[in-house]
Amino acid sequence: MSSWRWVGLGITACVVALALLAPGGPAQAPDRDAPTRSEAAPARDDVRRAVAVLTAWDERRAAAWAAVDASALRALYAPGSSAGRADVRLLRRWRDAGWRVEWLTTQLVSVRVRLAAARRLELRVVDRLAGGRLVSRAGDERVLPGTPPRARSLVLERRGGDWRVSASGAAPPPRPP
Numbered sequence: 523m524s525s526w527r528w529v530g531l532g533i534t535a536c537v538v539a540l541a542l543l544a545p546g547g548p549a550q551a552p553d554r555d556a557p558t559r560s561e562a563a564p565a566r567d568d569v570r571r572a573v574a575v576l577t578a579w580d581e582r583r584a585a586a587w588a589a590v591d592a593s594a595l596r597a598l599y600a601p602g603s604s605a606g607r608a609d610v611r612l613l614r615r616w617r618d619a620g621w622r623v624e625w626l627t628t629q630l631v632s633v634r635v636r637l638a639a640a641r642r643l644e645l646r647v648v649d650r651l652a653g654g655r656l657v658s659r660a661g662d663e664r665v666l667p668g669t670p671p672r673a674r675s676l677v678l679e680r681r682g683g684d685w686r687v688s689a690s691g692a693a694p695p696p697r698p699p
Contacts, residue, residue, distance in 0.1 A: 565635070568635040568638040569633055569634075569635055571638065571643075572633050572635050572638065572643055572645055573630060573633055575643060575678060575685050576630060576633065576645075576647070576676075576678075577630070578685070579598060579678070579685055579687070580628040582594070582598055583595065583598055583609075583626070583628075584625070584626040584627070584628075584654075586598065586613075587613060587622070587623045587624075587626045587654075588622065588623065588624045588625075588626070590613065590616075590617050590622045592610050592613055592614060595609055595610055595613055596610050597684070597686075598684075598686060598687065599686055599687050599688070600679055600681070600686045600687065600688035603686075603687060603688055603689070603690075604690075605687055605689070605690035606687065616656075620658050620659045620660075621656050621657065621658055621659075622656070622657050623654050623655070623656060623657075623666060624654060624655045624656075624657055625653070625654045625655045626651070626654040626666070627651070627652040627653055627654060628649055628650070628651060628652060629649060629650050629651075629652040629668075630647065630648075630649050631648040631649055631650065631671045632647070632648040633645055633646075633647050633648075634646040634647075636675075640680070641679060641680040641681075642677070642678070642679050642680070643676075643677070643678045643685075644675070644676075644677050645675070645676045645677075645678070646673065646674075646675055647673070647674055647675075647676050648671050648672065648673045648674075649671065649672065649674075650668060650669050650670060650671040650672065651666075651668050651669040652668050653665065653666055653667060653668045654666035674690060674691040675689070675690070675691045676689070676690050676691075677689040677690075
């Protein structure tokens, strides 16, 4: 067989493969677990809303940490939240060690909405501490290193105009230097 014939067969095989794999290719049996078009749009809206709530919440948390403001930090959590108590304890430990945390940045890797109600969000979140900056009382600065991604469940409740974390399965954060 001549080399041109092999080239022709190769091109034909590529064209057939592309036709089979391209969008709008051969009809396939519907995926019974895939959301329908009407189900997918509300799900995307719920995820967008959850991401917006988490982003705003993380920004308020970063501001409380930068200001070393335990009251502002506590206000981000529902009363009695063990995650809130742990976060305030950690803030005080850093403060007592002579450090404040600036530019605390959380990176959302993925968000899955388990429940989206007007005043309650139940989420499965994969996020990580992307980093920040430690500043001592003397003005010394250090980089706060990032952490690997971690999966956790979060429950946020809207109280008044603010979203508060009422439950979290968060892993322990890093310790002060």
